[in-house]
Amino acid sequence: MHIGVCSQTPLVRIKNPNLLNRVFFNLSELKEDVDYVFSPGGVTRMLYPLLKRLIRTNLLESAVWVSLNPHGPEKITIGNIELNYVKIHEPFLKGYGAVKEAFWNLFHGMFDSGKKNIIELVWQEDYADYNLYNRLCSELLKKADKEKDFDVFYVHDFQQLPTGKMLSTVKPKIFRWHIPFNHFAIPAEWRDYLLKYFEAYDAVVVSSSSYENSLRKLGYTNKIYRVYPYIDFEDYVQPSKGEVQAFCDKYGIREDDFVVAMVARLDPLKGHDIAIQAVAKCVKHIPNIKLLIVGNGSFSSSSQGLKLSKAERWKEKLVELVALHGLDGRVVFTGHVNSTALGAAYERCALTVLPSKAEGFGLVVVESWLYGKPPLVSANAGIAELVKNGTNGFVIRSVDELAEAITKLAKDEKLRQEIGDRSLESAMMCSIERGMTEESRVLREVIEG
Incomplete structure (x- = not known):
């Protein structure tokens, strides 16, 4: 199996400034805590061990992981995992960040709909920057797909929600939702907009039963899997x-x-x-x-x-x-x-x-x-x-x-x-063993249809 993965947070951040201008390297050439650090956060702590275990047990042959990294090489390899980085210029990065924070506030119950509704947000220039980032992610994934012939795409976290719709492929797509998702926190005028992007995925994976219920109330009708996050x-x-x-x-x-x-x-x-x-x-x-x-x-x-x-x-x-x-x-x-x-x-x-x-x-x-x-x-x-x-x-x-x-x-x-x-x-x-068993089932069922 070959898989294309996408998340905003990169697995690796380059620490050594002398390496920032390199286009490509193998991580085995570098020293942790001197040349690079692994990014903290739940997405990377889950996804990297999962990919390693799937490869180790011969369930996965290779993975390409696309993420945002404006200050780093274009590509890093770690064994059979290839990290491809999206680079966008500073002004566009700022606009993307502003919209991403608006969505973050929305899903965490901190969005003041009286100040800005969805129509006003999408007509902002910043929203064009948000779309640009997701478009670049989808283009990198499609380019990698031509080389690797992925069996499935696995997109992670809320900022990447539009990526699946932009992929324009009949190959199966899975979305993993990592932050809170409570239907009562989502203004009514936002629901059709969100549902349109969710429906681009064949399945959505959530972290709790309440998020699963909220996604159904939104109107999502495809497969939903509840898989507790996990660590190795x-x-x-x-x-x-x-x-x-x-x-x-x-x-x-x-x-x-x-x-x-x-x-x-x-x-x-x-x-x-x-x-x-x-x-x-x-x-x-x-x-x-x-x-x-x-x-x-x-x-x-x-x-x-x-x-x-x-x-x-x-x-x-x-x-x-x-x-x-x-x-x-x-x-x-x-x-x-x-x-x-x-x-x-x-x-x-x-x-x-x-x-x-x-x-x-x-x-x-x-x-x-x-x-x-x-x-x-x-x-x-x-x-x-x-x-x-x-x-x-x-x-x-x-x-x-x-x-x-x-x-x-x-x-x-x-x-x-x-x-x-x-x-x-x-x-x-929440062990990697349990997570791998459940994630393998998700991948198998979605790929087989």
Whole structure:
């Protein structure tokens, strides 16, 4: 089987400026963390392990992955996976980013339809830039299809929704939706527009049962598959005591600190402010509490991406909030960390929090389970349907509930241990093995019709 894949976020970002002008190279020639880094985010964390496993088990012969990367080579190869990059100039990139953010706000319940409806949006010049990007993605996929003769196209995430319609092919197309999809958040005048693009796909894959129901209510009649997002446990290493200590020394974490970890990109929707306010309420009960915020901006916020500045602006507000609550020294921002440091953060913390205001799924909860740490998860996250209170974590709906859950677990080490002991069983629901089985079924059924 040969597959054409598309996502906005590239698998690899080039770190070494001396390599930016090269047209092509094999990733095996380069050194990770020196010449390049793997892009963070749920799409890349799922898709790359899936393609590797499918190739390893001879279910897939080759893959071409098309994505946006304005500052990098045109092509990179990793074994039988070929990365092709779309490049658009800065003015068009800015316009694309503006429309992409409008859609992001819409699906996360933050779009003010009174300011701009769908008709006004599509007549903006920025919308032409959004279409240009999707058109370039489709053209690259069609070019690769002539060389590889794909059996199927697999398009990922909301910004790429028009790509399928632009492909103009009778070959099967699958769309994977990664962010929240709630029909009640979509204004009526937007529904026909969205349905037109969804209908270009033979099947849509979603992350939760509620998203499946919403897509049916929109009017989509083709196949829908619910497949929980997944990670490859082999990508997560158990850090040594020395590595954990080095991490603690770097970020000023003392031996007696009660560490609450939040692993999430810097975005207002992730609810860092909720975590900070909850910690402020916990101080009187847990005087040694410390909040560890791990992550920076997304690809859209990065200098190699769309250069949207919301991550920087959000961090400034969070720093002000920390000072307002007198939490200086109790909240640590690590920024982006490598896999070793991420493992050390999970190993050192007592529990994790994901208080998102809207969250498509939440793979960091699976990571928390993998390291045996209780997760406190927003009811607004797709993965909340897998969390059972007091069994494998807690579902929270407010600052007060989050503070109460943190305090409860801080004072009940036995409960923390019990949840930790059951965590691997919970993580298995989102393992690459289960994901590959379900994704293979999706691919087979869609290809066979």
